[in-house]
Amino acid sequence: MTTDGDTPHSIYAIEKWGMDLASVLPNGDLGLKNPLKENSPIVSLPKMVRDLEERGVHTPLVLRVSCFLQQGIQNINQGFAEAIARAGYKAPYRGVFPIKVNQQAQVVDRIVEFGRPYSFGLEAGSKPELVIALAHRLAKDALIVCNGVKDAEFIRLAILSRKLGFNTVIVLESPKELDTVLSVVDEIGEEPLLGVRVKLTNRISGNWAESSGDRSTFGMNTDQIVAVIDKLKDKGMLHCLKLQHSHLGSQIPDVNDVRRAVGEACRYFVELVGEGAPLTHLDLGGGLGVDYTGEKTASENSINYGVKEYCTNVVETVAYAMDEAGLEHPVLVTESGRATVATSSMLIFNVLEATLYDASSAPKPEEGDNHLVADLAAIDSYVVPERLQECINDANFYRNELRALFRRGYIGLRQMARAERIFLHLMGRIKLLAPPTGEMPEIDAHLEQLADIYHCNFSLFQSLPDVWAIDQLHPVVPLQKLNEAPDRRAVLSDITCDSDGKINRFILEDGISPSLPVHSLTEDEPYLLGVFFVGAYQETLGDLHNLFGDTNVATVELRDDGGFDLLHEQEGDTIAEVMSYVEYDPRDCVDAFRSIVDQAISEARLNTSERKMLMAAYRDSINGYTYYE
Ligand SMILES: Cc1ncc(COP(=O)(O)O)c(C=O)c1O
Structure with missing residues (x-):
């Protein structure tokens, strides 16, 4: 990150969260750089957006950067490879990407491609995700881990896929699921590769605490595990049980939570092997967090560790437990989703207008005024x-x-x-005249109520659902004028509803603020804002509030000459598409509108050229982008 001491843009803390991905250019543009190449040029984001606009890819848009995704895959695989080498660990790492975290074909395809040298696999939490996984040519040793509730169809496909060379593991979520597996095995006469999901009692801290501990919904408790082991023994199938899955959680803020939970997972592993299960793989699920705020603290939107430290903790904890029990080191599996993809996408939108909460001049009271x-x-x-x-x-x-x-x-x-x-x-x-923030909290609190509202061309519900649902923080920064001191403060309002469709928590240099420092809008220049680290969960959890659909998506690669290549363009939803999601047939709507128009003609309220104009306007709308164009 290039910073010049206390430059106007230091307020946005880009150097804290931007890592080696974002940097400010001398002209004040925010730029991106290839983290995989030393001394790579900084590619201006506003320039990229202008170029995309010229090609017809308009804001709001999700920008996916291919080398950022490659870096995500590389970080975790190299992190484990190095930790394994340092600790003298005697088995490899075979990570899988949980498709649920970003199911978009452009993302999954690239993860498979970038992950192939590392035998990186896929995790499927549902039948559709297994169908997606099986459409990819994975490396020979890569795994497909099947989690989630499974019916006979799911299980049949998973077992049969092994005939094609896929290492598809069915992770048993409950004793009942084992019954379904046994009946499918009876039916098709093929053996499965099995895993067992062990529920850990350790509760992690942070936003996703509910997904850990006794009351988490997936996985089996000790009693259920014993029942599964006994039944497998009884059926002569214990030799199929190769993997223990213990999902640690998501976005774990504190690395010591990781260490504790891994330690507990190892205890189960040792006991299961003691029961005769020939386990070879230990799958620790998700949990590796992302430092959204760049604060490096154990708080909800930050983490007090990095990828390397996470890998070292996992490897050392497992090595210690296995050595103590005299067991061979298992193959290590994790299902890191967020840490793999979050940084690879950003949402870019333009500000449409502002409601200002101050005025440069004031009228004089008039005669007769109170x-x-x-x-x-x-x-x-x-x-x-x-x-x-x-x-x-x-x-x-x-x-x-x-x-x-x-x-x-x-x-x-x-x-x-x-x-x-x-x-x-x-x-x-x-x-x-107000003193610097923090000196007079009463005045700060009052002035926060007077932040401008910048009306922005996006839908929080479609593009940033976690901001609305769980107060997720993402870095938000103007993409231009970063060499000029911002002269206003604003909250960002989307174009959906006027109560919840707002961003009013921002990551700034001196902490989390209810308003964002911004620049005054000018008539002739678009003002662009970027929301960063939106690659995990946001794209598919989004909904159609006010029928704002998917945004345009551009997948780009940063070039060595400071330019970029557009690798793929995905057009956002048209109005016709979102209408069909809510059970309208757009053709029926055109017909219905036409009959209303024709009635107006027969009643002489409209002439024929007006009819033509109205029908064209309706058709243009129905085929157009759902956002402000
Ligand atoms: C079973 C399982 N694996 C992996 C993940 C991905 O977790 P994360 O995105 O924190 O890596 C999840 C999400 O919570 C999950 O439920």
């Missing part, structure tokens, strides 16, 4: 640094009184508008 308007205006004479709180108190008092009078009909619209504008002008002056 005296409270004059009282409000008089505050202007004592806006000085030492009386700011008093000014805020007075301004609020007079404005509230005037609003009450307006509501009761004692003052009219124009007088109220004058008062509101005087109030905003006072706030503008107070903002300029």
